[in-house]
Amino acid sequence: MSKILELLFPPRCVICECAGLHFCQNCRVSIVDVLKQTEITGLPLSAGALYGETLSQLILMAKEENISAARNVLVDLLVYAYVKLDISEARDRPLALIPIPSSRSANRKRGYRHSLLLAQGVRRRLQSRGEQNVEVIDLLKVNRKISDMSALNREQRSANVSEAYSITSLRNKSRVDGRVVILLDDLATTGSSIGEAMRCLRAVKIEPSGAISAGVSPHLIS
Numbered sequence: 001m002s003k004i005l006e007l008l009f010p011p012r013c014v015i016c017e018c019a020g021l022h023f024c025q026n027c028r029v030s031i032v033d034v035l036k037q038t039e040i041t042g043l044p045l046s047a048g049a050l051y052g053e054t055l056s057q058l059i060l061m062a063k064e065e066n067i068s069a070a071r072n073v074l075v076d077l078l079v080y081a082y083v084k085l086d087i088s089e090a091r092d093r094p095l096a097l098i099p100i101p102s103s104r105s106a107n108r109k110r111g112y113r114h115s116l117l118l119a120q121g122v123r124r125r126l127q128s129r130g131e132q133n134v135e136v137i138d139l140l141k142v143n144r145k146i147s148d149m150s151a152l153n154r155e156q157r158s159a160n161v162s163e164a165y166s167i168t169s170l171r172n173k174s175r176v177d178g179r180v181v182i183l184l185d186d187l188a189t190t191g192s193s194i195g196e197a198m199r200c201l202r203a204v205k206i207e208p209s210g211a212i213s214a215g216v217s218p219h220l221i222s
């Protein structure tokens with residue numbers, strides 16, 4: 001059925017609207033050029049693309065408009081980031097993907113949970129590549145009001161998420177046992193959310209091995 005639909009309505013690029021693919025090669029090349037690796041307080045971070053106009057649009061479409069073609073591109077970028085993540089010693093072990101949560105009010109307003117959907121997309125993609133032992137564990141929650149980050153500078157962002165996360169349940173915590181823990185987010189702007197998530201996990205004796213994001217701010221890797 002989907003094949004017939006694709007013949008009748010060929011996909012268009014979510015960014016430039018050219019016909020053929022949901023995310024065309026030109027737009028892909030414009031954001032995925034070189035490897036983006038950095039560290040957030042000692043934790044390796046791998047990102048699929050550099051943040052700019054294209055990625056900004058993709059994130060907005062997936063996060064606020066629930067457009068699955070845009071979400072699929074972010075999942076692609078996250079899988080690419082995961083493949084490039086420097087955790088070679090841990091590659092064969094079971095994996096726990098832990099999404100960095102949005103605030104409860106944002107989740108309520110949207111009616112879906114953006115980073116959880118991304119993590120589930122990554123799990124499906126990894127499973128289809130033969131990595132069977134991947135779990136998405138909903139371990140982090142936002143435990144107080146946090147502001148929208150987009151207008152904040154580095155210090156404000158850091159204060160905004162300081163001690164903002166806590167774990168959802170001891171049951172979820174025990175599901176992490178024996179797994180390589182990877183944090184997952186759509187975008188690393190200053191690294192403050194990833195840093196704070198890492199502090200929260202370390203406080204309950206969970207040591208993440210790395211973090212992946214679909215995009216990263218250019219200044220974080222320069």
Ligand SMILES: [Zn+2]
Nearest residue numbers: 013016024027
């Ligand atoms: Zn395009």
